[in-house]
Amino acid sequence: MKIGIICIGDELLIGQVIDSNSAQIGLLLSEISLTVFRKWTVSDSCEEINYALQSSVTDCDLTIISGGLGPTKDDITKKALANYFKVSLVFSEQNYQHLYNLLSARNIEVQEAHKVQCMVPSNADLLNNKLGTAMGLWMEKDNRIFIALPGVPDEMNAIMKEEVLPRLKLLSTNEITSHRTFLTVGYGETDIAYRIEPVLNEMPEFIKVAYLPAIAQVRLRLSGTHKDKNVLNETLDFYSNQIRNLLGSIIFGESDSNLAFELGKLLMNRGMKVGTVESCTGGALAAKFTSNPGSSAYFKAGLVTYATESKESLLNISTQLIEEKGVVSDEVVRSMVIEGSRFLKVDLAIATSGIAGPDGGTLQNPVGTVYIACGNEHNQIFKRLSLSRNRTRNIEAATILALSLARDWLLARS
Amino acid sequence: MKIGIICIGDELLIGQVIDSNSAQIGLLLSEISLTVFRKWTVSDSCEEINYALQSSVTDCDLTIISGGLGPTKDDITKKALANYFKVSLVFSEQNYQHLYNLLSARNIEVQEAHKVQCMVPSNADLLNNKLGTAMGLWMEKDNRIFIALPGVPDEMNAIMKEEVLPRLKLLSTNEITSHRTFLTVGYGETDIAYRIEPVLNEMPEFIKVAYLPAIAQVRLRLSGTHKDKNVLNETLDFYSNQIRNLLGSIIFGESDSNLAFELGKLLMNRGMKVGTVESCTGGALAAKFTSNPGSSAYFKAGLVTYATESKESLLNISTQLIEEKGVVSDEVVRSMVIEGSRFLKVDLAIATSGIAGPDGGTLQNPVGTVYIACGNEHNQIFKRLSLSRNRTRNIEAATILALSLARDWLLARS
Numbered sequence: 082m083k084i085g086i087i088c089i090g091d092e093l094l095i096g097q098v099i100d101s102n103s104a105q106i107g108l109l110l111s112e113i114s115l116t117v118f119r120k121w122t123v124s125d126s127c128e129e130i131n132y133a134l135q136s137s138v139t140d141c142d143l144t145i146i147s148g149g150l151g152p153t154k155d156d157i158t159k160k161a162l163a164n165y166f167k168v169s170l171v172f173s174e175q176n177y178q179h180l181y182n183l184l185s186a187r188n189i190e191v192q193e194a195h196k197v198q199c200m201v202p203s204n205a206d207l208l209n210n211k212l213g214t215a216m217g218l219w220m221e222k223d224n225r226i227f228i229a230l231p232g233v234p235d236e237m238n239a240i241m242k243e244e245v246l247p248r249l250k251l252l253s254t255n256e257i258t259s260h261r262t263f264l265t266v267g268y269g270e271t272d273i274a275y276r277i278e279p280v281l282n283e284m285p286e287f288i289k290v291a292y293l294p295a296i297a298q299v300r301l302r303l304s305g306t307h308k309d310k311n312v313l314n315e316t317l318d319f320y321s322n323q324i325r326n327l328l329g330s331i332i333f334g335e336s337d338s339n340l341a342f343e344l345g346k347l348l349m350n351r352g353m354k355v356g357t358v359e360s361c362t363g364g365a366l367a368a369k370f371t372s373n374p375g376s377s378a379y380f381k382a383g384l385v386t387y388a389t390e391s392k393e394s395l396l397n398i399s400t401q402l403i404e405e406k407g408v409v410s411d412e413v414v415r416s417m418v419i420e421g422s423r424f425l426k427v428d429l430a431i432a433t434s435g436i437a438g439p440d441g442g443t444l445q446n447p448v449g450t451v452y453i454a455c456g457n458e459h460n461q462i463f464k465r466l467s468l469s470r471n472r473t474r475n476i477e478a479a480t481i482l483a484l485s486l487a488r489d490w491l492l493a494r495s
Numbered sequence: 496m497k498i499g500i501i502c503i504g505d506e507l508l509i510g511q512v513i514d515s516n517s518a519q520i521g522l523l524l525s526e527i528s529l530t531v532f533r534k535w536t537v538s539d540s541c542e543e544i545n546y547a548l549q550s551s552v553t554d555c556d557l558t559i560i561s562g563g564l565g566p567t568k569d570d571i572t573k574k575a576l577a578n579y580f581k582v583s584l585v586f587s588e589q590n591y592q593h594l595y596n597l598l599s600a601r602n603i604e605v606q607e608a609h610k611v612q613c614m615v616p617s618n619a620d621l622l623n624n625k626l627g628t629a630m631g632l633w634m635e636k637d638n639r640i641f642i643a644l645p646g647v648p649d650e651m652n653a654i655m656k657e658e659v660l661p662r663l664k665l666l667s668t669n670e671i672t673s674h675r676t677f678l679t680v681g682y683g684e685t686d687i688a689y690r691i692e693p694v695l696n697e698m699p700e701f702i703k704v705a706y707l708p709a710i711a712q713v714r715l716r717l718s719g720t721h722k723d724k725n726v727l728n729e730t731l732d733f734y735s736n737q738i739r740n741l742l743g744s745i746i747f748g749e750s751d752s753n754l755a756f757e758l759g760k761l762l763m764n765r766g767m768k769v770g771t772v773e774s775c776t777g778g779a780l781a782a783k784f785t786s787n788p789g790s791s792a793y794f795k796a797g798l799v800t801y802a803t804e805s806k807e808s809l810l811n812i813s814t815q816l817i818e819e820k821g822v823v824s825d826e827v828v829r830s831m832v833i834e835g836s837r838f839l840k841v842d843l844a845i846a847t848s849g850i851a852g853p854d855g856g857t858l859q860n861p862v863g864t865v866y867i868a869c870g871n872e873h874n875q876i877f878k879r880l881s882l883s884r885n886r887t888r889n890i891e892a893a894t895i896l897a898l899s900l901a902r903d904w905l906l907a908r909s
Contacts, residue, residue: 091718092707094531095674096521099513103536107510117508119543122517122534125705129533136550153688153706188881194685212885233708235888293511357778357799363785364771364778367799371777374853374886376801382809383799385771385781391796394840426808439788472788 082253084115085137088122089130089148089158090232102147102237106230109241113250114258114306125149130161138225143249148232150215152198158229159218163202166222170200173216175207180214205229208244212236217244256306259313261321263301264334264343266485270294273301273328280323288316296474297481298340301328333488340484341369341376347491348379353428355487357383358396358421360408361435361451365480382425386417396420407446409434414452415461422457431455431487435466437475449475453483455490462490496667498529499551502536503544503562503572504646516561516651523655527664528671530720539563544575552639557663562646564629565612572643573632577616580636584614589621594628619643622658626650631658640666671724675735677715678748678757680899684708687715687742694737702730710888711895712754715742747902754898755783755790761905762793767842769901771797772810772835774822774848775865779894796839800831810834821860823848828866829875836871845869845901849880851889863889867897869904876904 086106092098100122107117118141123129130149137144149158163170176199184191198214201207208217210231217240218229228245230237265273270292274281281290287307293300303320307313325332334343348355357367367383370376386392389408393400398416406412417432435451442448448470454463464486468475500520506512514536521531532555537543544563551558563572577584590613598605612628615621622631622642627650632643642659644651679687684706688695695704701721707714717734721727739746748757762769771781781797784790800806803822807814812830820826831846849865856862862884868877878900882889 088534091703091705092716093518094521094534095525095718096518096523096531097674097676097716098707099515099518101513104507104510104513107508109510111509117510118538119546120502120508120534120536122536124532125703132533151706151708152685186881187883192685192689194689198685212883212888235710235885291511354802359778359781361785362782363790363794364773364781364783364797364799365785367773367778367801368776368782368890369778371775371779371799371801372887372890376777380777381802382805383778383797383801385778385785385797385799387781387785387791387797388768388795391839395796395838424809425805473786476782476786 082115082143083118083141084110085141085144086117086120087130087133087137087144087146088120089125089146090122091124093122094124102232102234105234105238106145106147106241109238109246110249111304112258112260113246113253114256114304115249115253125157127157127161127164130158131165134161134165134227141225143226143228146227146229147237150218150229150231152194152214159201162205162218162220162227162229166202166204166220168203171203172196173199173201173207176201176216179209179216183214208240210236210240211243212239219248256308257310257313258304258306259317260305261303261317262336263321263324263328263332264338264340265299265301265328265331266297266333266340266481266488268299268331270299273299273331277301277324277327280320280327284320285316287313288320296477297485330492333485339369339373340481340488342373344484344488344491345370345373345376345379347488348429351491351494353379353491354381355379355429355431356381356421356425356427358417358425358430358432359383359385360387360392360417360433361437362433362476362480362483363387365476366431366433366483369480369484381427384421384425392417396424409436409446409450409452411452411454411463411465414454415463418454418456418461419458428457429455429487429490430457431483433479433483435475435479437479438470438472451475451479453479453486455483455487462486496529496557497532497555498524499555499558500531500534501544501547501551501558501560502534503539503560504536505538507536508538516646516648519648519652520559520561520655523652523660524663525672525674527660527667528673529663529667530672539571541571541575541578544572545579548575548579548641555639557640557642560641560643561651564632564643564645573615576619576632576634576641576643580616580618580634582617585617586610587613587615587621590615590630593621593623593630597628622654624650624654625657626653633662669722670720671722671727672718672720673727673731674719675717675731676750677735677738677742677746678752678754679713679715679742679745680711680747680754680895680902682713682745684713687713687745691715691738691741694734694741698734699730701727702734710891711899744903744906747899753783753787754895754902756787758898758902758905759784759787759790759793761902762843765905765908767793767905768795769793769843769845770795770835770839770841772831772839772844772846773797773799774801774806774831774846775851776847776890776894776897777801779890780845780847780897783894783898795841798835798839806831810838823850823860823864823866825866825868825877825879828868829877832868832870832875833872842871843869843901843904844871845897847893847897849889849893851893852884852886865889865893867893867900869897869901876900
């Protein structure tokens with residue numbers, strides 16, 4: 082099945098917004114062994130959308146259109162689709178009911194303007210959007226399928242996962258695709274590829290490996306496609322075991338998970354509570370824990386001592402120590418762990434102190450220098466990181482590597 | 496001048512890499528009032544690159560090709576260009592000299608493999624790449640211009656700025672494009688469109704409006720294209736003023752900014768320091784402040800009292816109050832502000848308490864109920880939010896709306 086993606090929006094052409102939607106669509110489709118063939122990006126104009134539809138339909142069996150389903154004037158995808166299919170826009174009672182329920186739940190009164198959003202091409206099936214008012218559209222013509230999705234990433238993502246992928250799965254061939262995903266921390270792609278090379282050389286053609294790098298993390302995915310489900314799963318399991326043996330504790334989890342969530346499991350097993358004492362990560366570390374449902378079972382509290390004064394007054398770290406060693410030092414970050422675990426009354430405290438940038442570096446501690454530490458009153462471990470010059474990346478990397486250090490601390494206490 | 500961009504790379508289609516290059520090219524072109532007309536993304540294949548070149552040349556005067564100029568097997572852009580122009584690849588002494596100088600400076604010996612990179616289409620002018628070995632290419636055919644750039648973002652960026660833009664400036668017509676961007680919070684697209692409708696109906700054809708929604712925020716953009724720079728800017732300024740009047744304090748900033756950064760400016764003007772006291776947002780609120788460079792000038796400290804016990808022991812909120820009113824109540828969130836501002840020694844404390852979900856709702860406080868409050872010991876304002884069932888969205892929305900509430904509090908203290 083050849084697939085084309087059409088991204089609609091002036092903001093994508095002038096570069097004000099980076100298109101991450103089409104990449105996300107590509108990733109989701111790859112989960113069911115489908116590959117995007119071509120992409121077009123065009124402006125918010127009926128003429129341009131029509132151009133892209135004509136181009137896509139020439140070679141593609143399926144066209145996915147992203148963006149322009151909202152209620153405002155620049156949202157003209159539905160009009161363009163109606164023109165293309167030579168059908169009219171009709172008021173959809175189903176869409177209205179959906180919109181009404183969603184807005185009522187949020188105590189928003191339904192306005193006349195909202196009703197415009199319920200006009201859909203008469204040949205469209207609606208795809209449920211549990212997160213927003215704009216429903217997705219599924220249309221067919223001359224054996225070609227057209228899917229229109231809203232541009233808001235969460236909404237697009239949810240409709241793809243819950244509505245589009247299940248339908249596409251039914252249409253695709255009788256080959257089965259299956260995946261095994263390993264979540265790793267602290268090593269780069271090249272390192273991981275080097276370590277698993279012996280396995281890679283042995284794997285049959287129908288199994289493919291992909292590395293999906295994030296900051297300080299790599300997701301390693303094995304994907305297989307085969308007619309025989311048993312052969313497929315047995316082969317995947319066989320090589321998965323070899324990869325687990327070669328990578329060992331670099332793998333912190335499998336499938337859909339995240340480091341803070343896996344840390345939560347280790348904490349619960351040990352009946353421990355964790356707390357955070359942050360300087361340069363400024364709340365991002367606590368937020369990693371609390372972004373997970375159920376985190377209150379192991380995450381107790383956090384403190385962001387951003388100002389040096391707050392480190393002294395809230396944590397009783399001595400002014401003398403700070404003056405002697407500097408706030409970015411192993412002594413101070415370990416004091417943050419000791420004082421923080423007492424103050425927050427937790428079994429494990431994780432602390433960060435560093436220079437996230439882009440300014441504020443010194444000769445001794447250039448931008449990107451971060452100390453991370455964890456432990457309790459009696460026992461602490463720490464690490465000095467030399468990161469980049471980019472503030473956003475440094476905060477994320479320090480956060481992930483601090484979680485990884487805490488994981489090492491917990492694993493030594495099994 | 497109509498401009499097409501061709502992005503080359505399998506990784507872009509399967510979604511393993513998000514294409515930020517073409518957005519960056521769009522931004523750079525808009526600096527000299529040029530607008531990208533269409534974009535194509537195709538795989539690393541001669542056939543596909545040829546398809547994209549044929550498509551682009553049909554309507555575009557200028558085609559910019561990004562990626563595939565490197566030394567590895569999947570870098571086939573130059574071969575595809577040579578095929579398209581029906582010319583041969585020739586060894587470029589200029590490129591070799593460039594590569595030799597660059598590698599020598601890095602103490603790398605020039606290998607036979609490096610020389611492959613010096614083969615260029617015979618009709619190409621070379622564009623200097625001070626950061627890498629792959630030089631850019633400038634080609635012309637039948638009054639159409641073709642520019643090929645390496646895919647490495649820094650190298651692409653440098654060649655665009657130092658080689659391409661100066662040349663294009665000389666060629667471009669006298670039409671100018673300009674933008675005005677308004678950042679709004681707390682209202683949806685529909686609401687904003689409704690409020691500015693009187694202005695929209697009056698605006699001349701050469702000005703377009705676009706709405707770029709995010710969670711609890713909308714970016715509103717006016718774009719205009721005109722031959723007369725003065726007419727363009729005066730018209731944009733005229734309607735911008737009307738929009739400012741109609742939207743009032745819904746607009747929290749203009750151009751590239753964010754709410755926490757704008758709040759920082761208000762705080763600095765008033766010589767105030769802010770702190771956060773979070774429950775359901777779990778560190779995300781503090782992280783919004785500290786993600787901005789220079790935030791230590793106004794953000795002092797934060798506390799995440801996630802466990803009910805921590806609210807009692809760290810903030811001295813009475814067990815009786817919590818038992819009577821519940822942790823998700825206006826009384827508790829206001830206590831968090833009062834006790835938090837004292838404890839953190841800040842002029843303004845911002846607090847959140849709620850049920851982020853997906854579980855944990857009650858009849859009185861269903862999932863998505865969040866109380867936000869801000870102020871100090873003497874004076875607090877609060878709001879009850881009814882959000883969605885999605886944890887990630889709820890945390891983001893509560894964070895943004897808490898910042899917005901704090902902005903209201905500060906604006907009342909000018």
